[in-house]
Amino acid sequence: MASSAADAIERIVAGNRVYAQKTTEQDPNAFADLSKGQWPEILWIGCADSRVPETTICNCKPGDIFVHRNIANCVHAHDNNTAAVVQYAVGALGVKKVIVCGHTRCGGAQHSLNDHDLGETLNTWLHPMRELRRKHKAELDNLPDDDARAVRIAELNVIQSLDVLKQHPAVTKAINDRGLTLHGMIFDITNGQLRLLEESGGRRANVGLWSPS
Amino acid sequence: MAGQDPKEVRKYLQQSHDRIFENNRKWAKEHVEKNPEFFNELSAGQEPDYLWIGCSDSRIPAEAITGLGPGEMFIHRNIANLVCNTDLNVMSVVNYAVRHLKVKHIIVCGHYGCGGVKAAISPKDMGLLNPWLRNIRDVYRLHETELDAIKDEEKRYDRLVELNVVEQCRNIIKTAAVQQSYKKNEFPIVHGWVFGFKDGLLKDLEIGFEDMLKGIQKIYDLSTE
Numbered sequence: 088m089a090s091s092a093a094d095a096i097e098r099i100v101a102g103n104r105v106y107a108q109k110t111t112e113q114d115p116n117a118f119a120d121l122s123k124g125q126w127p128e129i130l131w132i133g134c135a136d137s138r139v140p141e142t143t144i145c146n147c148k149p150g151d152i153f154v155h156r157n158i159a160n161c162v163h164a165h166d167n168n169t170a171a172v173v174q175y176a177v178g179a180l181g182v183k184k185v186i187v188c189g190h191t192r193c194g195g196a197q198h199s200l201n202d203h204d205l206g207e208t209l210n211t212w213l214h215p216m217r218e219l220r221r222k223h224k225a226e227l228d229n230l231p232d233d234d235a236r237a238v239r240i241a242e243l244n245v246i247q248s249l250d251v252l253k254q255h256p257a258v259t260k261a262i263n264d265r266g267l268t269l270h271g272m273i274f275d276i277t278n279g280q281l282r283l284l285e286e287s288g289g290r291r292a293n294v295g296l297w298s299p300s
Numbered sequence: 301m302a303g304q305d306p307k308e309v310r311k312y313l314q315q316s317h318d319r320i321f322e323n324n325r326k327w328a329k330e331h332v333e334k335n336p337e338f339f340n341e342l343s344a345g346q347e348p349d350y351l352w353i354g355c356s357d358s359r360i361p362a363e364a365i366t367g368l369g370p371g372e373m374f375i376h377r378n379i380a381n382l383v384c385n386t387d388l389n390v391m392s393v394v395n396y397a398v399r400h401l402k403v404k405h406i407i408v409c410g411h412y413g414c415g416g417v418k419a420a421i422s423p424k425d426m427g428l429l430n431p432w433l434r435n436i437r438d439v440y441r442l443h444e445t446e447l448d449a450i451k452d453e454e455k456r457y458d459r460l461v462e463l464n465v466v467e468q469c470r471n472i473i474k475t476a477a478v479q480q481s482y483k484k485n486e487f488p489i490v491h492g493w494v495f496g497f498k499d500g501l502l503k504d505l506e507i508g509f510e511d512m513l514k515g516i517q518k519i520y521d522l523s524t525e
C-alpha cells in the first residue's frame with residue numbers, strides 16, 4: 088500500500104512538472120500573463136465526476152472557465168458554497184455566460200432513481216433530485232430503462248438548477264444590466280459530446296447557445 | 301461590449317458558442333482516433349485515485365496542471381478551496397469520494413494570488429460572500445501573531461494562502477468519513493499543496509498527515525462508528 092500510494096502522488100507531481108515545462112516552451116510568457124489576473128467569460132457549474140473535466144472536454148485553456156463542481160451539479164437555493172461562487176463569478180468577475188452541465192451515467196442521477204440510504208449527508212444533498220423523480224414519475228416510467236431515466240433526471244436537474252440560479256440577486260441584476268445568459272448542457276460520456284438543452288431557456292424554441300434574447 | 305451594435309454582439313456571441321462546441325467535437329474525435337474504445341471504457345464507470353479540492357479560479361484546471369486524463373480525479377472547486385464542516389455541498393463530495401469511490405488521496409490545493417483570500421482580508425462588506433469569506437478571516441485570527449509579524453504585504457498574503465490550505469486539510473481530517481476509512485484501510489491520505497503562477501509548479505506544504513490526524517483525534521475523534 089505504502090509504495091503504490093507514494094507512486095500515485097509522484098505521478099501527478101511529475102505530470103505537473105511536464106505541464107509547467109510544456110507551457111513555458113510553447114509561450115515563455117504564459118505564467119507571467121496568468122499571474123496578472125483572470126478574465127474568464129464562462130462560469131461552469133458541473134459534476135464532481137472525474138470523467139467530466141470542463142477545461143479538457145471544451146478544449147479550453149487555463150484562464151477561460153471559472154469552475155464550481157459538486158455532486159451532480161446541483162444548485163440549491165440555500166447553499167452558501169454555490170452562492171459565493173456565483174456572487175464572485177457574476178458579480179465581481181463579470182462572466183458573460185453561466186453553464187450548468189449535467190452528464191450521462193451520473194452517479195448522483197442514478198442514486199436519485201431510488202431512495203436507498205446513502206448516509207445522512209448524501210441523502211440530504213440529493214433530496215431535491217429525488218423529489219424531481221417523484222414529480223416526474225409518469226414521464227420517467229415511460230422511458231425504456233434506468234440509463235434513460237438517469238439521463239432525464241440529469242436534464243430535469245439542470246433545468247431546476249438554472250431556475251434557482253435565476254433567483255440569485257447577482258444573476259438577476261446581470262441579466263437585466265448587461266445581458267448575462269444562462270445555458271443548460273449535458274455531456275454524453277458514451278461519445279464525449281456536449282449537447283445543449285433547448286428547453287433550459289424556459290421555452291422550447293431552437294435558440295442558439297449564446298444568442299442574447 | 302456595452303454600446304456595441306446588437307448585430308455585432310450577436311455575431312460575437314455566436315462565435316464563442318461555436319468555439320466551445322467545435323472544440324468539444326475536435327477533442328472527442330481526437331480521442332476516438334487514438335483509442336476507439338476510449339468513451340466505452342469511460343462509460344463503464346469511474347475509479348479515481350484522487351479527490352481534489354481546489355479554488356474555482358479559472359487559471360487552475362486541476363486535470364490539466366497535473367497531467368491527468370478524464371476518469372482519474374474527482375473534483376470539487378469553490379471560492380478559496382474551503383472545507384466548512386456545516387457545508388453540505390463539500391461534505392457530500394468528501395463523503396461520496398471517501399465512502400463510495402474509496403479515493404486513496406485527498407489534495408487540498410490553494411494558490412498564490414488567490415482573489416478569494418485577498419477579498420477576505422479586505423476591510424469591506426462583501427454581501428453574499430461574507431459568510432463564506434468569514435472562514436478565511438478566522439484562519440487569520442488563528443495565526444494572527446505569525447501573520448502580523450510579516451511586514452511585506454505580499455508575503456503575508458502568500459502565507460495566509462498556505463495557512464488556509466493547512467486549516468482546510470485539518471477540516472477534512474476532522475470528518476468521520478476520513479477517520480473511519482483511514483482506520484480500516486489506511487487511506488485516504490490528505491495532502492496540502494499550493495499552486496504558483498510564477499512557474500506553474502505545485503508546492504507540497506508537507507502537512508504530515510499521520511501526526512496531524514493523531515493531534516486532531518485528541519479532541520475530534522470520530523473514528524468509532
Ligand SMILES: [Zn+2]
Nearest residue numbers: 134136193194
Ligand atoms: Zn455526475
Ligand SMILES: [Zn+2]
Nearest residue numbers: 355357414415
Ligand atoms: Zn483562488
